[in-house]
Amino acid sequence: MTKIENDRYLRAxxxxxxDRTPVWLMRQAGRYLPEYRALRAEAGDFMTLCQNxxxxxxxxxxxxxxxxxxxxxxFSDILTIPDAMGLGLSFGAGExxxxxxxxxxxxxxxxxxxxxxxxxxxxxxxxxRAIKRALVQRIPLIGxxxxxxxxxxxxxxxxxSKQFSRIKQMMYREPQLLHGLxxxxxxxxxxxxxxxxxxxxxxxxIFDTWGGVLSHQDYQTFSLQYMTQIVQGISRQHEGRTIPVxxxxxxxxxxxxxxxxxxxxxxxxDWTTDIASARQRIGDKVALQGNMDPAVLHGDDAVVISHVQxxxxxxxxxxxxVFNLGHGITPDIAPERVKTFVDAVHHFSEAYHQS
Amino acid sequence: MTKIENDRYLRAxxxxxxDRTPVWLMRQAGRYLPEYRALRAEAGDFMTLCQNxxxxxxxxxxxxxxxxxxxxxxFSDILTIPDAMGLGLSFGAGExxxxxxxxxxxxxxxxxxxxxxxxxxxxxxxxxRAIKRALVQRIPLIGxxxxxxxxxxxxxxxxxSKQFSRIKQMMYREPQLLHGLxxxxxxxxxxxxxxxxxxxxxxxxIFDTWGGVLSHQDYQTFSLQYMTQIVQGISRQHEGRTIPVxxxxxxxxxxxxxxxxxxxxxxxxDWTTDIASARQRIGDKVALQGNMDPAVLHGDDAVVISHVQxxxxxxxxxxxxVFNLGHGITPDIAPERVKTFVDAVHHFSEAYHQS
Numbered sequence: 001m002t003k004i005e006n007d008r009y010l011r012a013x014x015x016x017x018x019d020r021t022p023v024w025l026m027r028q029a030g031r032y033l034p035e036y037r038a039l040r041a042e043a044g045d046f047m048t049l050c051q052n053x054x055x056x057x058x059x060x061x062x063x064x065x066x067x068x069x070x071x072x073x074x075f076s077d078i079l080t081i082p083d084a085m086g087l088g089l090s091f092g093a094g095e096x097x098x099x100x101x102x103x104x105x106x107x108x109x110x111x112x113x114x115x116x117x118x119x120x121x122x123x124x125x126x127x128x129r130a131i132k133r134a135l136v137q138r139i140p141l142i143g144x145x146x147x148x149x150x151x152x153x154x155x156x157x158x159x160x161s162k163q164f165s166r167i168k169q170m171m172y173r174e175p176q177l178l179h180g181l182x183x184x185x186x187x188x189x190x191x192x193x194x195x196x197x198x199x200x201x202x203x204x205x206i207f208d209t210w211g212g213v214l215s216h217q218d219y220q221t222f223s224l225q226y227m228t229q230i231v232q233g234i235s236r237q238h239e240g241r242t243i244p245v246x247x248x249x250x251x252x253x254x255x256x257x258x259x260x261x262x263x264x265x266x267x268x269x270d271w272t273t274d275i276a277s278a279r280q281r282i283g284d285k286v287a288l289q290g291n292m293d294p295a296v297l298h299g300d301d302a303v304v305i306s307h308v309q310x311x312x313x314x315x316x317x318x319x320x321x322v323f324n325l326g327h328g329i330t331p332d333i334a335p336e337r338v339k340t341f342v343d344a345v346h347h348f349s350e351a352y353h354q355s
Numbered sequence: 356m357t358k359i360e361n362d363r364y365l366r367a368x369x370x371x372x373x374d375r376t377p378v379w380l381m382r383q384a385g386r387y388l389p390e391y392r393a394l395r396a397e398a399g400d401f402m403t404l405c406q407n408x409x410x411x412x413x414x415x416x417x418x419x420x421x422x423x424x425x426x427x428x429x430f431s432d433i434l435t436i437p438d439a440m441g442l443g444l445s446f447g448a449g450e451x452x453x454x455x456x457x458x459x460x461x462x463x464x465x466x467x468x469x470x471x472x473x474x475x476x477x478x479x480x481x482x483x484r485a486i487k488r489a490l491v492q493r494i495p496l497i498g499x500x501x502x503x504x505x506x507x508x509x510x511x512x513x514x515x516s517k518q519f520s521r522i523k524q525m526m527y528r529e530p531q532l533l534h535g536l537x538x539x540x541x542x543x544x545x546x547x548x549x550x551x552x553x554x555x556x557x558x559x560x561i562f563d564t565w566g567g568v569l570s571h572q573d574y575q576t577f578s579l580q581y582m583t584q585i586v587q588g589i590s591r592q593h594e595g596r597t598i599p600v601x602x603x604x605x606x607x608x609x610x611x612x613x614x615x616x617x618x619x620x621x622x623x624x625d626w627t628t629d630i631a632s633a634r635q636r637i638g639d640k641v642a643l644q645g646n647m648d649p650a651v652l653h654g655d656d657a658v659v660i661s662h663v664q665x666x667x668x669x670x671x672x673x674x675x676x677v678f679n680l681g682h683g684i685t686p687d688i689a690p691e692r693v694k695t696f697v698d699a700v701h702h703f704s705e706a707y708h709q710s
Binding site: 299300326 | 518519520523524526527528567568569570571572573574606608609626627628629648650651653654655658665681685687
């Protein structure tokens, strides 16, 4: 396969020199784009978009037509694996995800299958292949999965949660039951990400959306341990390409040293972390992704530009930084602000990459 | 006034020697207690309980009859100040707080009164006096308030929020409007806490429930700056007593050094922070309160005891630790677990206080 034309994103993750800081946005294909809302209205619901490779490909490409993004990310959901395990995922109108069945007892875990990605999750792999073809090696494609802990929260709670009281009850009353579930999920995620890589993903990212609700000790035992297993199981060398792995724990700013020790290539930072201190703490071990508060995009162009400049300056000179928001872009943002954001990162970062 | 019989809590906050680690629980007077639920059912709703000094006193005393707690905390709500400012607070059944009016424009801020605590918040001061009499100097009484930032989130959003998009829009579009609101709140909170001290509170605590949704920089500008003003405005010496001040920012574990520099006596830690590292970082400047995950109380006695032992061991020898949960106790906890928790703290902490 030919080399990727713009490989800034991959080079920055591997801390190799770049001409500008690469930038993409979590949820860059999403509801803030009118063309996305139109396609979704036509498709009917969110899972139909995800499960139709042609539509998933089209949605993935939409933001790339508007903005000079340095990476595409597979359009999918973090909950595809539990759905493929048979839990029955649905999205009510205006609500979060819901599962028809939940995990409560040992037999629920015992009977849970480890999905074969090319069979039960074929639609995801077909989407990866379609997107990869459509990108014609212009920019890299990011594959992703939810972390075992994050997937388990939804599977045990039955949907989104505020207190996480069911899974925490399991954690403190029946830790071995929870470990059994997490192990099955870690095995499934490893297979899933490797299948995405085989289908064409150039980098992978693990979203640990709910790791931040755990204590310092429980985070290591119930979340990081399983992400580390996955990092070690991923095909990091694939057909002559090096596949970088990024771990993102929302609310994980206190644990960066521990996350870096997992063997990952990069850590995603939410907006609560000072990226200058983060680089001091671990910037010689891994690359950093982030970390503007998504709400800054509510400001005018001058506000967006000044926040971009501030974060570039805090990170400082040299490679190892992938610019992003600290969390997904929200539906109420004007696309024009995103253009300002992306262009500002490219424009103002040049000065930090002169050798 | 005679000396307080058990002043462990106050001594630990001032880092003076104690015989055992003092312990209390955030929301110790609350729905997990059947006697609380009975009284609340009788009173009709939550605000009636808060606004009736006799009932507020009774509710405050309920947990003290069951457990050997080292402090009582005023039964009240963090939203009394915005309610006294005229925003019309109500609690729907099973819902969070709601305000009839919200803050959107400059004129909303300009016309907002700074309440006189002995007039518009007289019911709180009467409750403090009633509780203080009922405690007959057995243990200290904690007064409290929400932080300006936290109060502002409810006043701008109109209630609880997930994304905080209204107040963040204000922050990034009209920062001076928000600063005007926060200044009025800081002035009001200072008067309110000083009035609680004059009415008998032996220590005060500021709850910054939502500081953790801010970026590193915005936290300092929009939350900590105003808490620092309050700390400096509090009557720390009152009629021969030293009044310790505790600041608690949920999700503030990355900012402990900054919080300690406010001049407070103690920092409340949520359960995501490793208390051993926290003590290394700032334990020579301030006392630490916390920080067991409230969900540990779902475990059996052995689980509760082992977590208590672990946190005591992590903090280590000497004074400066007030044991607590990392957040409020939830309604689904059995009171028996709380007894185990409180007794375990006293029993196992003795060894850490032998000089």
